[in-house]
Amino acid sequence: MAALDPTIHQPIRLSIMAALMALEAREQMDFTSLRELVQATDGNLGAHLQKLEDAGYIAVEKTFVGRKPRTFVAVTVKGRHAFQQHVVALREIIGG
Amino acid sequence: MEARREDAQESLERIEEVTDRTRKLMMQGGALLFLLWGVVWTVGFVVTQFAPQPQYCGSVWLIVVAVGVIATIQVSRRFPIKSPLGSRIGFLWWGAYAYAALWIALLWPFVHVSSQAEPQFVRHYGAIASTIPMFVYVVMGLWLGSRVLIGVALAITAFTVAGLFVLPQWYWLWMAVMGGGTLLGTGLVIRRKAR
Numbered sequence: 001m002a003a004l005d006p007t008i009h010q011p012i013r014l015s016i017m018a019a020l021m022a023l024e025a026r027e028q029m030d031f032t033s034l035r036e037l038v039q040a041t042d043g044n045l046g047a048h049l050q051k052l053e054d055a056g057y058i059a060v061e062k063t064f065v066g067r068k069p070r071t072f073v074a075v076t077v078k079g080r081h082a083f084q085q086h087v088v089a090l091r092e093i094i095g096g
Numbered sequence: 097m098e099a100r101r102e103d104a105q106e107s108l109e110r111i112e113e114v115t116d117r118t119r120k121l122m123m124q125g126g127a128l129l130f131l132l133w134g135v136v137w138t139v140g141f142v143v144t145q146f147a148p149q150p151q152y153c154g155s156v157w158l159i160v161v162a163v164g165v166i167a168t169i170q171v172s173r174r175f176p177i178k179s180p181l182g183s184r185i186g187f188l189w190w191g192a193y194a195y196a197a198l199w200i201a202l203l204w205p206f207v208h209v210s211s212q213a214e215p216q217f218v219r220h221y222g223a224i225a226s227t228i229p230m231f232v233y234v235v236m237g238l239w240l241g242s243r244v245l246i247g248v249a250l251a252i253t254a255f256t257v258a259g260l261f262v263l264p265q266w267y268w269l270w271m272a273v274m275g276g277g278t279l280l281g282t283g284l285v286i287r288r289k290a291r
Contacts (some may be wrong), residue, residue: 020110022118029118033176037117059243065173066132072178087111093104 002064002089007055012040012048017083020058020075022082028061049073057082123290126177129168130248130283133229136164138276144222145268165193181239193234196225219260219267226256226275249280 008017013078015038020029029037035045057079061072075083140160144153165192172182179185228277230249255274263270 009107011107014107014110015114018114019118022115023177024179026176030176030178033121037114037121073289083110090104090108093101094108 001092002085004089004093005086007051008083009085010048012044013039013052014076014086015039016045016048016052016073017057017075020073021080021083023074026074028074031071031073034073036086050080052079054081055079058072100131120290122177123286125171125177126242126244127290128171128285130279130286131272132167132171132283133164134278134280134283136276137279138159138272141272141276145266145272150218179240181291185236185239188232188235190195190227196228200225216260216264222268222271223256223260226271227253230256244282244286248278252278 008014016021016034019034019037019043031045035042038045040048049058049060053060056076059074059076063070065073106244140157143156144150147153147156206217233245233249237243237249252275255278256271259267259270259274
């Protein structure tokens, strides 16, 4: 039986992971779009991203597009696996 | 236990909702590029059809394509999603433009002279130039796994060839409607789905 992952289960972090999981492998999403998708503030999103990054579930890349700094976020292989296990656990709870 | 089940159900619904919104966000950039190139094609071909001085059509195309390329680069920079294929697609486009420029330069004296007696050469020349970006669309579609891109490219390629035989006198208008119109229509449909 799969177990719920407490790092992912928090609603904002769950939304972040769901958004990143909708991308193809190695694709990255920019911080602003992610903030709009998960409906969080800058500070709130930053704090949750830090927790997911500490767990090794996401990778954050700060870069420049033209002269503007932009932050891109992608899910890691470990994060992808953890999210899939978390969804299995959620489905087991509903099914069980 | 019931509370735990409700919580799980809520989480799954949240995942589905965010996934759906993410997919829609990804579609918006593609829709904008279809609309942009639909306008470029429509303007370019309408001007080519009705230009009182056809010798200036080449310059018109240079301007509209340059505007299209600059706008595409600006739109792509603002895309919310960065793909590892992005730079590869960029190189593919530059390669295709270089290939097209080479053939345009090589064939131009021949087309210019022969078009006086055989106007269909100019149409054939335009048809070849129109199918090059469609070939790039097919390659991009294969890389990105986009059936829409492949379908649009194959349809426009078929219209491009068919127009040479169906409506030769109105070929450029045919291309504005069938080529530009297909791009615009695809952009509008995708934009509507992405709402």
